[in-house]
Amino acid sequence: MPYGQDAEIGIAFQTSHGTAVSDVSSFYPLPFLSESITPDVPELISNNMQGRFDEGESFAGARNVGGTISNESQPISLGVALKSICGTPTVVTSAAIFTHTFLPATADFDSNVINIPMTMNKNLADGGQVPVYRDLVATRLELSCTNGEFMMAALNLTGGTVDAKTTSKDFGTLGVAAKKWTWDVTSVELGGAANVEFDSLTVIQDEQASSRWTLQTTRDPARVKRDSFRQVRINGTIRFMDQTEYDIFLALTLQNLKITFTGPTEIQSGFFDQLLIEAPNFKYLSHPLEFSDPSELTVAFEGKADYNIGSGHSIKYTVINTQANF
Numbered sequence: 001m002p003y004g005q006d007a008e009i010g011i012a013f014q015t016s017h018g019t020a021v022s023d024v025s026s027f028y029p030l031p032f033l034s035e036s037i038t039p040d041v042p043e044l045i046s047n048n049m050q051g052r053f054d055e056g057e058s059f060a061g062a063r064n065v066g067g068t069i070s071n072e073s074q075p076i077s078l079g080v081a082l083k084s085i086c087g088t089p090t091v092v093t094s095a096a097i098f099t100h101t102f103l104p105a106t107a108d109f110d111s112n113v114i115n116i117p118m119t120m121n122k123n124l125a126d127g128g129q130v131p132v133y134r135d136l137v138a139t140r141l142e143l144s145c146t147n148g149e150f151m152m153a154a155l156n157l158t159g160g161t162v163d164a165k166t167t168s169k170d171f172g173t174l175g176v177a178a179k180k181w182t183w184d185v186t187s188v189e190l191g192g193a194a195n196v197e198f199d200s201l202t203v204i205q206d207e208q209a210s211s212r213w214t215l216q217t218t219r220d221p222a223r224v225k226r227d228s229f230r231q232v233r234i235n236g237t238i239r240f241m242d243q244t245e246y247d248i249f250l251a252l253t254l255q256n257l258k259i260t261f262t263g264p265t266e267i268q269s270g271f272f273d274q275l276l277i278e279a280p281n282f283k284y285l286s287h288p289l290e291f292s293d294p295s296e297l298t299v300a301f302e303g304k305a306d307y308n309i310g311s312g313h314s315i316k317y318t319v320i321n322t323q324a325n326f
Contacts, residue, residue, distance in 0.1 A: 006125035009035060009069070010171035011080055013326075014119055017112040020134035020163045021119040028080045028326075029171040033152075036067030037120060037133060039162050063219045064211050065133045065160025072150040072180045073143070075265070075273040075321035081155045082317050083326045084115060084138035085205055091325060097271050098324055102317040104205065104230060113137045113159065113224045114209050120157075121166060129165035136160040137224040139209045143277070144202040151181040151261055151275075159211045159224035181261040181275065190282070191248075191255040199298060201236040201259060203277055205315065232305035232314045234282060240289065240297040249287035254306065257282035267322050274320040279305035281314065 010027035046056030082102040089100040140156035208228040211221040263272040305314040
């Protein structure tokens with residue numbers, strides 16, 4: 001009987017929809033806290049009246065592979081998640097330091113899917129072959145950090161198909177042992193000034209997309225397409241010091257929000273693993289001043305990142321690490 005602690009996940013980016021990646025050297029090892037990537041095989045049940053109380057015949061319905069992968073963020077594995085939701089980044093190289101800039105996509109990957117399709121190998125550590133899922137597409141990424149905790153990531157995938165199992169189980173160790181970002185390496189700048197009053201922050205990029213099926217000779221998804229506009233939500237908790245942010249909420253004022261995670265790994269003299277999240281048009285959607293206990297007042301706010309015409313995006317992620325490309 002396998003243990004979860006022995007399980008491994010490998011993710012590889014496909015060059016086209018419908019063709020799984022088989023070369024094990026193309027896979028990124030993805031450490032995880034939990035994952036729910038699994039096939040969904042619903043029944044299609046006949047409802048014809050047939051002179052009996054028992055339900056009708058059962059057939060196979062529309063299949064799908066999807067779920068969520070959650071982990072404590074690391075400099076390289078986070079780059080994999082960001083590429084899956086944004087696409088291939090631009091890269092600036094300085095000696096052995098690589099700066100990857102990820103922006104939300106402005107076009108779909110192809111006519112079938114919105115983002116780069118991926119192949120996932122799941123080593124169950126049971127001594128058997130490894131299940132393979134192809135054509136997985138990222139639709140939502142959530143990054144969060146609470147004081148006293150690690151920075152966390154949760155990636156939602158859908159649109160996958162069960163592929164032939166493989167015997168390949170070695171995904172390598174690239175970035176697996178890397179240090180994680182903790183709450184005490186975080187800095188927040190709001191409206192051009194440092195702000196140290198945040199207890200927690202959550203950034204969610206939701207592509208608002210889902211799997212689609214068509215009339216053809218397979219029950220697997222044919223496409224993963226958009227249902228609505230992309231949403232970027234930024235929520236959190238901030239300690240109430242005065243009414244400045246409350247007044248900004250009432251006025252619907254746009255502010256530049258920068259969240260920076262630096263270190264603690266020195267990857268080159270004077271340089272550290274870093275993640276910078278920047279929303280040029282952050283706006284509060286709610287800023288409730290509510291008392292529920294005798295302690296100091298904190299505000300559980302909701303916000304969003306509006307599209308900025310000048311920069312051409314609503315949010316930007318910059319990752320500095322030792323990985324040359326994704």
